[in-house]
Ligand SMILES: *[C@@H]1O[C@H](CO)[C@@H](O)[C@H](O)[C@H]1NC(C)=O
Ligand SMILES: *[C@@H]1O[C@H](CO)[C@@H](O)[C@H](O)[C@H]1NC(C)=O
Ligand SMILES: *[C@@H]1O[C@H](CO)[C@@H](O)[C@H](O)[C@H]1NC(C)=O
Ligand SMILES: *[C@@H]1O[C@H](CO)[C@@H](O)[C@H](O)[C@H]1NC(C)=O
Ligand SMILES: *[C@@H]1O[C@H](CO)[C@@H](O)[C@H](O)[C@H]1NC(C)=O
Ligand SMILES: *[C@@H]1O[C@H](CO)[C@@H](O)[C@H](O)[C@H]1NC(C)=O
């Protein structure tokens with residue numbers, strides 16, 4: 001089952017140098033072969049018969065574009081090294097960097113003996129077809145700064161021993177089949193900058209220990225997990241955070257007001273959870289925010305001040321139960337590209353807002369709300385607008401002539417309103 005196509009342990013070639021990426025076939029190169037030769041030179045047994053083909057003069061190697069695929073111990077398919085990771089890998093105890101990413105490693109679990117590579121600093125096994133659990137001995141690799149095992153089929157629970165890797169800066173386990181909870185021991189990873197656990201089957205609440213990860217900048221617990229319970233208020237202590245993505249889980253309760261303390265946030269995605277209550281006014285303090293994605297069961301009004309610093313690009317608060325007006329502060333939001341307010345209970349008139357300054361707005365969707373009044377004519381000045389959906393509201397009056405002149409328009413939906421008058425003549429131009 002765990003057959004290993006490479007003929008001997010020397011095939012450990014694959015264990016390489018910083019940033020050496022073992023690729024063969026079309027992408028193999030003399031340079032890569034040279035890197036392997038350099039490594040061979042460090043062997044004590046380089047006269048081993050299995051290594052004789054490792055040279056640039058080897059008959060098979062004359063065609064340099066297929067180096068080093070023809071060497072003993074190296075096996076390539078369609079440009080990728082195939083096989084599984086040999087357990088003898090544990091003998092290379094001085095290894096610092098192990099980079100096998102984007103190959104076709106498959107068959108069985110990551111061997112436990114990897115835990116013997118106690119000098120390892122970087123471990124890259126992402127984009128393979130590895131399955132089974134991560135061995136708990138991984139917690140012995142105490143110099144690891146970077147462990148990237150994403151895009152495999154690893155399963156079981158995430159070992160608590162990972163919390164012992166106090167030098168870890170990047171931990172990416174996304175797109176696997178891990179289940180169970182996020183280990184509370186993760187709270188010890190105080191150098192962690194990037195934590196990616198999205199697309200797994202993780203459940204249980206987010207442990208409050210996460211509030212101790214003071215170096216964290218990127219927190220992706222993203223979609224296709226089953227995290228439940230509230231967002232821990234201590235997340236407000238992660239003031240270095242730039243990306244917070246908790247979307248597509250089953251988180252409930254309200255948004256802690258402390259999220260407004262994360263003033264370095266660029267992207268905040270809480271969409272597709274079961275969060276409720278009102279959106280805290282403090283969200284308006286997120287002065288670096290560019291993306292705000294909030295589809296849930298929120299009620300009450302939106303914070304009056306959004307886009308204070310004028311860099312918000314994408315706001316989606318669609319499909320909530322929000323009430324009150326669409327915040328007037330958006331009229332100074334010259335950075336706005338996409339705005340989705342549909343499926344709420346917003347009231348008031350769109351004319352309260354001077355849309356003319358949102359010069360790069362491409363999408364404005366306010367469908368299925370309680371909006372009254374007319375369609376503001378300055379919308380006709382938004383020359384990049386390609387989607388305008390104001391359907392299913394209580395809009396009245398005539399469709400402004402200017403709207404008919406928008407040459408970029410691809411989708412204009414105004415149905416189910418109380419509009420009067422004719423369809424503007426210019427609209428015909430849009431319909432080619
Ligand atoms: C070469 O590899 C084969 C296959 O793994 C192995 O049986 C043999 O012992 C190796 N030869 C040497 C000299 O290591
Ligand atoms: C390998 O073999 C060559 C000659 O065949 C010899 O000169 C050299 O010393 C050997 N190296 C080792 C490390 O045994
Ligand atoms: C070298 O090998 C590649 C891939 O097998 C082949 O496309 C190319 O024609 C070969 N070049 C020569 C000079 O044989
Ligand atoms: C790993 O280390 C343990 C204990 O030091 C040893 O028993 C085991 O054989 C080693 N495994 C490998 C593959 O080197
Ligand atoms: C690897 O280490 C194990 C024990 O740790 C040992 O039994 C085995 O012979 C070693 N393999 C090689 C090729 O040195
Ligand atoms: C992990 O996947 C393997 C099949 O690849 C399966 O046999 C095993 O039961 C799974 N383990 C868990 C904990 O899901």
Ligand SMILES: *[C@@H]1O[C@H](CO)[C@@H](O)[C@H](O)[C@H]1NC(C)=O
Nearest residue numbers: 139159160161162163164185
């Ligand atoms: C972490 O390391 C300590 C000391 O080396 C050890 O006692 C403990 O069992 C480890 N924790 C886990 C969860 O492996």
Ligand SMILES: *[C@@H]1O[C@H](CO)[C@@H](O)[C@H](O)[C@H]1NC(C)=O
Nearest residue numbers: 150170172174194195196218
């Ligand atoms: C953090 O991890 C994600 C997913 O693995 C990746 O897309 C992103 O580039 C990483 N960022 C940094 C700064 O390492």
Ligand SMILES: *[C@@H]1O[C@H](CO)[C@@H](O)[C@H](O)[C@H]1NC(C)=O
Nearest residue numbers: 211232233234235236237258
């Ligand atoms: C943030 O951490 C401090 C201690 O470092 C603690 O007193 C405070 O309660 C934490 N804030 C939150 C919101 O938990």
Ligand SMILES: *[C@@H]1O[C@H](CO)[C@@H](O)[C@H](O)[C@H]1NC(C)=O
Nearest residue numbers: 257260280281282283284285
């Ligand atoms: C917004 O930030 C200012 C300055 O840091 C602070 O005084 C204010 O209380 C914050 N507002 C909210 C609603 O958190």
Ligand SMILES: *[C@@H]1O[C@H](CO)[C@@H](O)[C@H](O)[C@H]1NC(C)=O
Nearest residue numbers: 322323324345346347369370
């Ligand atoms: C929205 O309009 C509907 C239909 O007129 C009305 O029943 C509902 O009370 C309105 N909701 C709000 C929040 O104004």
Ligand SMILES: *[C@@H]1O[C@H](CO)[C@@H](O)[C@H](O)[C@H]1NC(C)=O
Nearest residue numbers: 356376377378379380381402
């Ligand atoms: C549209 O833009 C033009 C030129 O920038 C300006 O004169 C005009 O008043 C604007 N129209 C509306 C309705 O804002």
